[in-house]
Amino acid sequence: GQSLEQPSEVTAVEGAIVQINCTYQTSGFYGLSWYQQHDGGAPTFLSYNALDGLEETGRFSSFLSRSDSYGYLLLQELQMKDSASYFCAGSARQLTFGSGTQLTVLP
Amino acid sequence: DAGVIQSPRHEVTEMGQEVTLRCKPISGHDYLFWYRQTMMRGLELLIYFNNNVPIDDSGMPEDRFSAKMPNASFSTLKIQPSEPRDSAVYFCASSLDRVQETQYFGPGTRLLVL
Numbered sequence: 001g002q003s004l005e006q007p008s009e010v011t012a013v014e015g016a017i018v019q020i021n022c023t024y025q026t027s028g029f030y031g032l033s034w035y036q037q038h039d040g041g042a043p044t045f046l047s048y049n050a051l052d053g054l055e056e057t058g059r060f061s062s063f064l065s066r067s068d069s070y071g072y073l074l075l076q077e078l079q080m081k082d083s084a085s086y087f088c089a090g091s092a093r094q095l096t097f098g099s100g101t102q103l104t105v106l107p
Numbered sequence: 108d109a110g111v112i113q114s115p116r117h118e119v120t121e122m123g124q125e126v127t128l129r130c131k132p133i134s135g136h137d138y139l140f141w142y143r144q145t146m147m148r149g150l151e152l153l154i155y156f157n158n159n160v161p162i163d164d165s166g167m168p169e170d171r172f173s174a175k176m177p178n179a180s181f182s183t184l185k186i187q188p189s190e191p192r193d194s195a196v197y198f199c200a201s202s203l204d205r206v207q208e209t210q211y212f213g214p215g216t217r218l219l220v221l
Contacts, residue, residue, distance in 0.1 A: 033209075042198060042212035043150070087150065094163055095140075095210065097150040 002026035002090050004098035011104045012078055020073045020101045022088030030091040032064050032071040037100070038084045046073070046086075078105045111213035113199050119219045125187040128216045130199030131180055138205045141174055141184050142198040144215075150198075156182065157205070189220045 004024045012018040022032065031050035035043040049055055049064035049071060061074040075082055085100040112131040120126055132139045140155040154164040159176045167174070171190070176182040186193055196217050200210040 042214050043200075043210075044212065045209050048209060091205075094152055094155065095205075096152070099149045 002092055002096040004088050004090050004096060006086075006088055006098045006101045008099065009102045009104070011106060013106045014078055014080060016078050017074065017076050018078060018103065020075075020086050020088075020103070022071045022073075022098055024069050024071070024088070024090045024098075026069075026090045026092050026096070028092040029066070029069075032062070033089040033091065033095070034060075034062050034073045035087045035089060035097070036084050037087065043087060075103070080105050080107065111199055111201055111211055113197075113213035113216050115216060116214060117217045117219075119221065120189055121221050122190055123188045124220075125185065126189045126193075126218060126220075128184040128186075128197050128199075128218070130182045130184070130213060132182070132199070132201030133211055134180065136201035136203050136211070138202045138210075139176060139182050140200040140202070140210060141182070142200065142212075143195045144198060145195045153184070155205075189218075191220045194218055194220050 006022045033048045034046040036046050037043045047055055047062040049062050052066055054061055054063045059076045064071040083105045085102050087100045088098045089095050114129045137158050141153040142150055144150045153166045154174045155162055156176045174184045196215045198212050198215045200212045202210045
């Protein structure tokens with residue numbers, strides 16, 4: 001089976017940088033994905049790391065270290081609209097989601 | 108493309124009634140997934156299909172739940188009989204390639220069983 005752990009809540013101010021960590025335990029691991037979900041909305045795909053290292057997409061970056069079973073999502077130049085839940089998801093036989101991190105961006 | 112389409116968006120029913128949720132995946136996507144989301148249990152995979160064939164249904168809670176995919180453009184998730192603990196948001200998602208794990212989620216069906 002798989003299990004993923006991430007902090008339940010993170011708070012930051014507009015313009016700041018925030019890092020959301022995710023540790024995982026899984027067999028047959030393919031890669032780590034990140035999804036964003038606004039209140040009342042559906043999860044939307046942000047990024048996928050199959051290899052170690054940093055993937056950058058605009059203000060968002062995602063990192064994976066397979067040897068440490070660890071990854072993180074980095075959000076830069078935070079905006080109010082970034083307030084949402086962020087889920088890491090590990091892919092093996094299927095996609096398993098972490099419990100989500102509620103990010104609150106304060107003005 | 109219109110994205111993944113789900114219906115109904117909201118459903119309120121009484122315990123014991125049959126509930127049918129519907130999903131139309133993105134055209135050309137070979138994989139279809141059904142998820143359930145609750146505050147207590149988070150986002151759980153119920154079942155997924157590849158080319159209309161159920162591959163893994165280990166997440167289906169019990170025999171009251173069943174899912175079908177009669178063709179590439181339509182899937183249903185049925186709960187019979189429904190119970191209050193089935194109240195949740197049910198998402199359908201589709202993907203082109205499961206290994207890449209880029210899944211596109213529908214807007215969800217918010218189910219309330221009284």
